[in-house]
Amino acid sequence: MSMVSLPGLRDLIENISKERNLPKQAVQTALREALLKGYERYRRTQRLDGVHFTDDYFDNFEIELDIEEEGYRVLATKTIVEEVTNPDHHIALQEVLEVASEAQLNDTVFLDVTPDKNEFGRMAAIQTKQVLAQKLRDQQRKMIQEEFQDLEGEVLQARVLRFERQSVILAVSSGFGRPEVEAELPKREQLPNDNYRANATFKVYLKRVCEGSTRGPQLLVSRADAGLVVYLFENEVPEIEDEIVRIVAVAREANPPSRHVGPRTKIAVDTLERDVDPVGACIGARGSRIQVVVNELRGEKIDVIRWSPDPSIYIANSLSPARVDEVRLIDPEERRSHILVSEDQLSLAIGKEGQNVRLAARLTGWKIDIKDTGKYDHAEEDSKVAAEVSHRQALAEQEENGTEEPELEVIENTFDENFDEPDDSLEVDESETEYPVELT
DSSP: OOOEEOTTHHHHHHHHHHHHTOOHHHHHHHHHHHHHHHHHHHHHHHOGGGOOOOTTTTTTEEEEEETTTTEEEEEEEEEEESSOSOTTTEEEHHHHHTTOTTOOTTOEEEEEOOOOHHHHOHHHHHHHHHHHHHHHHHHHHHHHHHHHGGGTTOEEEEEEEEEETTEEEEEEOSSTTOOOEEEEEOGGGSOTTOOOOTTOEEEEEEEEEOOTTOSSOSEEEESSSHHHHHHHHHHHOHHHHTTSEEEEEEEEESSOSSTTSOOEEEEEEEESOTTOOHHHHHHOGGGHHHHHHHHHTTSOEEEEEEOOSSHHHHHHHHTTTSOOSEEEEEEGGGTEEEEEEOGGGHHHHHOGGGHHHHHHHHHHOOEEEEEEGGGOOHHHHHHHHHHHHHHHHHHHHHHHHTOOOOOOOOOOOOOGGGTTSOOOOEEEEOOOOSSOOOOO
């Protein structure tokens, strides 16, 4: 069998393997694919016998690397036929019988069709080099996909490499002794208090492993995801790892809409053990445990609150550190609540630029309307809610019966003496909890 010599093939594979952190087998696969593309280019430029090459024309060709002899061969799988119509895909039975008497029609044979190196051509060689670079990138992406796809939702140790636009490019590893690969930390996933200097190390949450041939790092990581907070508590609080204490929900605002407001997280915890204080377990003696989490998140404020199956208690707890006078679940179907607090607790319950009540709404999944206890009229509010519920039910019945919407009766305001007074309340609708709630 003829062979095209490739001096230094063994060293080439070794060097690429080390430079690209690829297994030798992956490098060989990329090289075979590149050489086959080069052969295809060589054949297309020849255009012998006016053959029309379709996209799948060369599917029966393959490259065989000979590492020991440092060269390669081109092999073709051909079908044995009575009369040859396509010499690239067929071979005559009579020709095969001369060397293999047991051959039969429709059998397949492997034949050496390696071109002479001088015939291979400069353009084909350039094509091979270009394709090799692409195939090596494809092999790298495939390796990263296989290595990290099961680590989505996990936390990795990362090291800062460089900046690209507003993103930080980090080096991460899937485990001890494994080579580092690049990951992207976009601007929206960064923490405002982080200092991303060269070689600084951080814990990051692996959000997604990108597939396909997209440019840039395949790994998308986050410092702002609620999953990072969960991981830090799981690693710092033995009671969580031992499933004595469980994290029920997390609401996080790592990048507040205003620069005047700092990052903040609310985390709801629970336990089935009567003699265990889940909040105290997460905070630790003199705040030792929660301080480790706060330090990793560069000073982010964290509120640990007790979860309760009773929405009233849960909502009141979620507004900590504010003291709540009363929780009114005015419309359970729509998960709407009125929270009554004293005047001196209003600003604390609402929080700076509404952050506290916003996070409480996300954590509980309830629409929260903060009201001043001293100005709250129970009868009037009950009347408003009853009218809204009645109207909603009427609309639902119309939709079910297919009737037209009736004209709405205008309800006149009956509290003219308070018309010009400011409304000391804030309604927040944040029905989605950031971290999945699993109640068992």
